[in-house]
Amino acid sequence: MKKTIFLYGLALAVLILIMRVIEYRFLVRDLTLEFYIGIVAVFFTALGIWVGLRFTRKKVVVIHPEFQFNEKEQSQRGISKRELEVLELMAQGLANQEIADKLFVSLNTVKTHSSNLFSKLGVSRRTQAIQKAKELNLIP
């Protein structure tokens, strides 16, 4: 990212330098101002197009839109990190006891988390929670 910004800055600097040179030449040769301006306009239009392409090309390449977590829903519903962990394991088909073992907590804790999770998701069963969570992009 920093490299990208640096490259853009460098490109701009080079362009400004070129502009100066062009300016000097044209002033010396005493060409019309309109022509000079036209050159500059074309130049910077090209630069703009280039920049525009750079910024958007990547989006086209991404064919398979991968899962992207919906932070808004998480914060709006007040779902904590731990609850999310439980949710993910739940979606993997693990039983509460297995989740407890995996998270190194007690079964009761997992039950508490899942219970809170259900109320936050507005559901009453784990299968529904999984469905809902996928709809809300909380899990892949």
Add this chain to the structure above:
Amino acid sequence: MKKTIFLYGLALAVLILIMRVIEYRFLVRDLTLEFYIGIVAVFFTALGIWVGLRFTRKKVVVIHPEFQFNEKEQSQRGISKRELEVLELMAQGLANQEIADKLFVSLNTVKTHSSNLFSKLGVSRRTQAIQKAKELNLIP
């Protein structure tokens, strides 16, 4: 498409017009040439970015490979139609009782179906069954 080209042409015409006006004003007020050129450069850079974005902002079509039922798995595992119905409703987060109501059968029947389903899928919990069924393309 023609509308787009027309719009671009129009935009360019307007920009040239604005350029002329700016040019006039700056010449009259006798400001520095560098400043004037800077304005033009920024202007056309913006134009270029805009054009670049317009031309490349292809809608990222979500290639969501549509579900296509895996008949082979169904027959190989000997899963009946009724069992599949139960599976689908199960994947929708319905409880056995709700499935029973929806299919107009008794709770015990649903239990039998789901039980047979689990053994055919090689799982022991409904959440796992849903996972597995999705992997096997038995449900979307």
Add this chain to the structure above:
DNA sequence: CGCCAATTCACCCGAAAGAATGAGTGGGAT
């Protein structure tokens, strides 16, 4: 017709899940 598979249902029992409640602890913010 007799066989088979699918479907339906029942009963029992243990395990798991879920609801409700209370409570202790530790880290962060005020």
Add this chain to the structure above:
DNA sequence: ATCCCACTCATTCTTTCGGGTGAATTGGCG
């Protein structure tokens, strides 16, 4: 220092699941 919140855990109780078993029925097929 105090308060809040996430996290933790426990207990009790009810509901739901899931396994196991047995059995009646129905429709298709040889």
